[in-house]
Amino acid sequence: MIDISRQLTPGHPNWPGDAPFRVEPGLRIAQGDSVNTGELCTSTHTGTHVDAPWHYSDTGARLGEVGLDVYLGRCRVVMVRAEGGLVPASALAGLPDSLPPRLLLHTGQPSHWTEFPEEFAALDPALIREAARRGVRLIGTDSPSVDPLTSKTLDAHRACLETGVLILEGLNLSGAPDGEYDLICLPLPLAEVDGAPARAVLLPAGTLPGGEA
Numbered sequence: 001m002i003d004i005s006r007q008l009t010p011g012h013p014n015w016p017g018d019a020p021f022r023v024e025p026g027l028r029i030a031q032g033d034s035v036n037t038g039e040l041c042t043s044t045h046t047g048t049h050v051d052a053p054w055h056y057s058d059t060g061a062r063l064g065e066v067g068l069d070v071y072l073g074r075c076r077v078v079m080v081r082a083e084g085g086l087v088p089a090s091a092l093a094g095l096p097d098s099l100p101p102r103l104l105l106h107t108g109q110p111s112h113w114t115e116f117p118e119e120f121a122a123l124d125p126a127l128i129r130e131a132a133r134r135g136v137r138l139i140g141t142d143s144p145s146v147d148p149l150t151s152k153t154l155d156a157h158r159a160c161l162e163t164g165v166l167i168l169e170g171l172n173l174s175g176a177p178d179g180e181y182d183l184i185c186l187p188l189p190l191a192e193v194d195g196a197p198a199r200a201v202l203l204p205a206g207t208l209p210g211g212e213a
């Protein structure tokens, strides 16, 4: 099994302006309490997370309306390179015309962010449309976003909205060679939100029942 989630440690870098990731101490056995507890404070977009369409469209589905099936099943990991800051549709040129429903793009982000990676590879909307044409329903990236940090038009998110492709961002693909796997990605069970941190792992292809689904 390959864990493709980013480890969340206090102070984990966040999207500029977002709530800092914090774990505050709660009860402490050492102080006479029966248990140790903690209080978690996080942005919905911290580390490895999924976007629900409501994040980028005010009429989009909230996370509770997105079926879990899109996050579970056959996927393909592909190492890609940006051109002028965007991964182009030509990144799929060497791949079959029919792709698994989940495509995870490895752009070369490190396994741990000591600071927020302001220069990251975003996705050309044409890549998203080409991936959708080839059967992709979920696009993942090790970048913190499918759009550039300064984007105001969110062209890649819009292309995902138009094609119905869902989004998984902030992956840690440093330990995942190119190839086909079965993805298990489980967002936190928050219903009325725009996204949520998720734990994602890769299993050998064929591990999960349901074959290529």
Ligand SMILES: Nc1ccccc1C(=O)C[C@H](N)C(=O)O
Binding pocket: 015, 018, 043, 045, 051, 055, 144, 145, 146, 147, 169
């Ligand atoms: N927190 C934000 C605040 C404003 C704009 C973007 C973000 C993001 O976190 C980017 C997000 N991961 C995205 O879906 O692209």
Ligand SMILES: [Zn+2]
Binding pocket: 045, 049, 050, 051, 144, 145, 169, 195
């Ligand atoms: Zn996001």
Ligand SMILES: [Zn+2]
Binding pocket: 051, 145, 146, 147, 157, 167, 169
């Ligand atoms: Zn996003």
